[in-house]
Amino acid sequence: MSFINSDGKVETWEFGGGTFTNVISWIQSGIQAVNLSNRLSSLITITKYSLFENGWYDYLTGAFADSNMAFQRAEIELPLGAQRLIAKNAKRGAGFAICLMCDDELLYSITSDNVIEEIDMLRYPTCNRLRVSTQRSLASYFFVVVDYSSACYNKKEIDTFIKETDNDIKEISRLVGIEDSAVAITKEWQSGDNLYIDRYINIKEGQTFRVRVDTDVAKIGTGARWSLAVTAIDDSYYYLETNMDFNTDVTLMADKELTRLNMQINKVSFIEATEVTFYSSIPNEGGLICQMSELKKDVEELKGQTPSMPNSPTIKITDTIHCVAGDTIQLYYNMFIQHIGEYSLNIECPKGKNYPRYWEYTPTSNDVGRATMKIQLLNIDGSVIEEKSVNIVTKNAVNPSSPNNILLVGDSLYASGQIAIELSRRLKGTSGVATSPPALLLSNFNLVGRLKNSDKSVGWEGTGGWSWNTYTGKNGMAGARLTVSGVTDVRVTQDSLYRIDGFTQQFYISEMNINDGNGYLFAAFYGKGDIYNNHSKMPESGVLKKQRGEGQEEISFTASKVESYQPFWNNDTDEFDIQGYVDTYCDSHLELLCVQLGINSIIGANPFSTDFETTTLNAAKKFIDLVHAQLPDTRILLATLPLPSQNGGLGANYAAGDASGSYLITSWNYKVHRVNDLYRTLSNDKSYKEFVSVIDICSEMDSDNNYPYSYKQLNTRNSETEKIGNNGVHPANEGYWQIADAWFRAVI
Known part of the structure; x- marks a missing residue:
């Protein structure tokens, strides 16, 4: 060429x-x-409506506002049929509000100081007007994009x-020979003013330049010109040409080593944000420069887009799987292939064997090292839908030379301590319920934390119903944990409120762990009633009576315990303080923080919305950022979420009247996989990859078989029985132990 x-x-x-x-x-x-x-x-197909782009821009007046003004507002009419809205701000803290309207009726509003917010517009099909308000600009740009894509x-x-x-x-x-030399214009320049551009650029000796101004958004005044000057590597400054027409070439000095280009544009005003481009004046017949510019826009437009639910299955497995010599690992196909359906797999690996439901591998010391697993997802005709390579890393179990403290943090899966207790048993031989695999005696691994087992040898941190935001907020979650029976239809939502006779306090159910109608609920305080203000008023037993919403009318409880705390919050300084927690409960040092959170963020979410992705990712980043700022030497292991019960547990716990129970298992799996993809993306982000790793618990837990179940008649006319799950997201003991096994392989 x-x-x-x-x-x-x-x-x-x-x-x-x-x-x-x-x-x-x-x-x-x-x-x-x-x-x-x-x-x-x-x-x-994407249609964009930009309210603010590369600066504060008001569509109502058609003029750029002063970026130092304290308040900006814009409004635009929208065609019906929007699928989602994305608001982006260049810097956290600038603050903005979004209102979705149907004519003058408010449908939905949100205020935020995040970098990005995303709204599922499918929930508001009558929205025909968008209103945006901003606080003072603390960043270089803010814009809103409305997506009308209908393609899957x-x-x-x-x-x-x-x-x-x-x-x-x-x-x-x-x-x-084109250099990337577009310059964003972020402020209107009135006719007669001069626009200065000061830019470092790789300049070739003898290169010619020409200026291109987008005439669709520029008002070219009488006598509009551009002039050019350059700076050499020795800081010498040279005027080359002045008052040149926009289609005139200028030749740069061939005998100087140039590093900086200064441009002045006269008599041009811009009616909206744009770019001024200066480029090599190679002939541009046929619009080559324009073609490349449009392609760049296409690429930027597509990057980061969230796809609709795929028509074909996809591979959902982490890049690295950890194995330990002497320990048997199984990777379950149904757990890491999203919606496998009538498709086939080809798994090539020099280690392990393929069985009908899983790949199994029991390494020895001779297998220590790295191997590659190639996974191919195939159509029935053998054509490849997708393929992925996975690193299989095998290690020997070795006792650290000094104490390594490990803190497990989670929700209701971790509250009872089953996972921490089994992990400690496997690592160092502390007491536990399980008796196999045999324990190792790696005495320098220590499971630490506020919560303790009966002999105080194992610690952890976990509270039912909690998620990322609960662990970073000041108040955690306050309410009462209730022992209940006879539960048939309880909704996990703030739309259903309950009250106890004789008390003003209202409750909503934020978490449930029920098997065959019995178990516990967490009744969170709704508002500040008499029990919120005085916890001692909470009766030990009683009846919750429904005040509004869906679900059963009464819930009887035989025991109660008020919980109100945030273990990572310092009430004296009124700040997040995980360092104080480590000093108190972890002997002042923490080598590994193992976190599994997120299921409570998506239980009631529409699987096809994108709202929960943005909020979950932002909340996870906030937690990780706070932890890393105080514990920079602590490595964070972030676990993927296991899939829920695959054979009826969700139906046993959640009514068909809300999103947690109305969508069947394929859709539920879809939203779990999407959250797990977010965690993988986060761990590969250059801002996090040095101290965050993802552990693929989803692939290593048998969600087909390790949730609680009972036997139920096949149908009303057939007395034969089948195994049906009776808990949607809380595993049986075997499931908890499989999660501990995955942590075991990761921390060795």
Whole structure:
């Protein structure tokens, strides 16, 4: 492949399946290979309505506002049919509010100081107006995007398009010698003012430049011109040309090593945010520069998009699986293939064996090291839908040279301590319920925390109903843990409120752990009633009577315990203080923080909404950021969520009247996999990858068989029975122990 010569032509080169002799023929024949509409027309269509972009911009007045003003507001009419709304701010803390309207009726509002907020517009089908208010600008840009995509597309296809288009852009740039030299214009410049651009850029000797201004958003005044100056590496400053027309080329000095370019634009005003581009003046017949600019926009538009539920299955497994010599690991196909259906798998690995439901591997000391597992997801005709390589890392179990403190943090799965107790038993031989696999005597591993087992040898931290936000907020969660019986239809929602006769305090159910109608509920305080203000008033037994909402009318309880605390909060300083927790409960040092949270964030979520993804990810990052700021030497292990009961446990616990019980298991699995994908993405983020790793508990837990169950008649006319789950998200002992096994392999 040859390069473009000084006349803007090439001898001969091949690209996109064709052979070309000059730029024009390449544009006309080859550029179609990188056209968005050709490549993605059947996949996605996005319509954008930008209120603020690259600055504070008000669509009502058509003018940019002063970025130092304290308050900004904009409103725009929207066509019906929006699918989602994304608001992005360049910096946390600037603050904004979003109101969705139907004419003058308020449908939904949210205030936020996050970098990004996402709203599921499908919940508000009558929305035809959007109102946005902002506080003082603390950042360089803020914008709102409304997505009208109706296509169902596959993430792999989108990722492939992005990769291919990125490569095409690089190839175009290489052929025509274009540098990435677009400059954002973020403020309106009135006619007669001068716009100065000061930019470092890689400048080639003798390179020519031309300025391009987007005439759709620019008002070109009489006598509009541009001028150019450059700075050499020795800080010498040179004026090259002044008062040049926009279509005039200027040749840079060939005998100087140039590092900086200064541009001045006169007599041009901009009616909305745009870019001024200066580029090599290689002939641009056929709109090559415009083509590349549009491709860049297409790529940025698609990056980070959340796909709809895929039409075909996908592989959901972490890049690295940890194994320990002498320990048997099983990876369950149904747990790491989303919606496997009538498809097939090809799993190639020099270690282990494939069985009908799982891959199994019992390594020895001779297997210590790294192996590669190749997973292919196949159609029934053998064609590959997706493939992925996974690292199988095997280690020997070795006692650390010094004490290693491990803190498990979680929700109701961790509250009883079953996982921590079994992990400690396996590591160092402390007492536990399980008796196999045999315990090791690795005495320098210590399970630490506020909560303790009976002989105080094992610690942990866990509270039912909690999630990321509960562990970072000041108040945690206050309410009463109730021992109940006869539960048939309880809704985990603030829409259903209960009260005890003789008391003003209202409750809502935030968590349930029920088997065959018996177990416990957590009745969280709704508002500040008499029991909230005086916990001693909570009766030991009684009846919750429904005041509003869905669910059974009365819930009887035989025991109660008020809980109100936040273990990571310092009441004296009124701040998050995990360092104080470590000093008190972890002997002032913590090597590993093992966290599994998130199920309580999605129990009631619509599986096809994107709201819960944004809120869960932001909450997880907030927790991790707070921990890392105080414990910079502590490594954080982040566990994927296990899939819920696959054979009826959700139906036993959650009524069909809300999202937690109305969607069947395929949709439930979908939202769990989406949260797990978020955790994998977070751990690969350059801001977190040095101290955060993901542990794939989802793939290592048998959700088909390790949840509580009972036997139920096949149907009303057939007395034969089948095994039906009776708890949706709380495993049987065997499930808790499998979670402990996954932690065991990770911490060794």
